[in-house]
Amino acid sequence: MSIEISGLSKAFGKKQVLQDLNLTIENGQCYCLLGKNGIGKSTFLNCILDLIKPDAGTITLLGKDYHNHNLEVKQSLGALCEDNPLIEEFTGLEYLNFVAKLYRLSPEEAQERISSLTNYFFTDRESLHKNIAGYSTGMKKKVGIAASILHKPSVLILDEPFTGLDPIAAQLLVQLIRSYRNPNRVVLISSHDLNYVERVATHIGVLNDGQLMYNGSVEEFTMNGKHLIDQALFQLLLPHHNTEANIDWMLN
Numbered sequence: 001m002s003i004e005i006s007g008l009s010k011a012f013g014k015k016q017v018l019q020d021l022n023l024t025i026e027n028g029q030c031y032c033l034l035g036k037n038g039i040g041k042s043t044f045l046n047c048i049l050d051l052i053k054p055d056a057g058t059i060t061l062l063g064k065d066y067h068n069h070n071l072e073v074k075q076s077l078g079a080l081c082e083d084n085p086l087i088e089e090f091t092g093l094e095y096l097n098f099v100a101k102l103y104r105l106s107p108e109e110a111q112e113r114i115s116s117l118t119n120y121f122f123t124d125r126e127s128l129h130k131n132i133a134g135y136s137t138g139m140k141k142k143v144g145i146a147a148s149i150l151h152k153p154s155v156l157i158l159d160e161p162f163t164g165l166d167p168i169a170a171q172l173l174v175q176l177i178r179s180y181r182n183p184n185r186v187v188l189i190s191s192h193d194l195n196y197v198e199r200v201a202t203h204i205g206v207l208n209d210g211q212l213m214y215n216g217s218v219e220e221f222t223m224n225g226k227h228l229i230d231q232a233l234f235q236l237l238l239p240h241h242n243t244e245a246n247i248d249w250m251l252n
């Protein structure tokens with residue numbers, strides 16, 4: 001097994017965001033985490049990434065826990081965080097070379113991987129020589145995605161990877177995720193872009209009230225393709241959604 005989470009809980013003040021959450025994600029899976037705004041998806045991913053300290057629970061990656069194998073475990077992780085923090089004073093190429101150095105790639109490996117990833121994602125090569133501060137949201141996202149996979153992590157965690165990408169870049173990312181997934185790796189994604197989720201997910205988790213209200217294969221979720229992912233999600237979440245709110249004031 002690749003990611004094993006047991007009894008994970010996290011509250012912010014009085015708000016209990018995660019409550020005794022258990023989940024195992026096996027190698028070979030592309031696990032997509034769905035759920036309403038503010039339900040705790042990023043909190044969950046950030047706990048796995050050790051960016052947020054949980055109140056309780058254990059997280060085991062690749063059979064090792066953080067406490068005893070901190071650096072070793074983290075070297076096998078690649079991540080795109082929701083706020084996609086980059087060093088904006090760097091150019092795109094400088095930033096990717098910097099990340100390659102952090103992961104101790106050889107100059108040849110770094111050169112090969114950076115040029116293949118930037119050729120893949122950027123038609124406008126000139127922009128890679130400009131400071132990231134001047135990039136659009138989508139360009140920054142592409143740099144963040146490239147940085148997350150440069151070192152070929154065994155566990156790739158992508159928080160809202162499709163948001164801000166144009167349809168061509170989003171389709172390229174779908175292809176990249178599908179190619180990246182293999183029996184020795186796990187990909188974990190949080191996303192609201194269900195059209196793209198449908199194309200990459202092998203497994204689905206639906207977070208609600210601090211727990212996974214669904215956890216299983218995409219086939220089971222869509223009843224073997226009888227429903228689209230969005231229909232299946234609405235059926236699951238709508239009973240809990242307030243549809244009574246009156247918005248008649250805006251009709252005339």
Ligand SMILES: Nc1ncnc2c1ncn2[C@@H]1O[C@H](COP(=O)(O)OP(=O)(O)OP(=O)(O)O)[C@@H](O)[C@H]1O
Nearest residue numbers: 012015017035036037038039040041042043044082
């Ligand atoms: N550092 C923090 N301090 C206080 N509350 C926080 C903090 N981070 C998150 N929260 C709260 O925790 C809840 C879960 O937030 P989170 O960002 O994990 O949700 P999400 O499911 O990723 O949302 P979205 O889909 O809108 O990105 C929200 O109510 C949010 O306001």
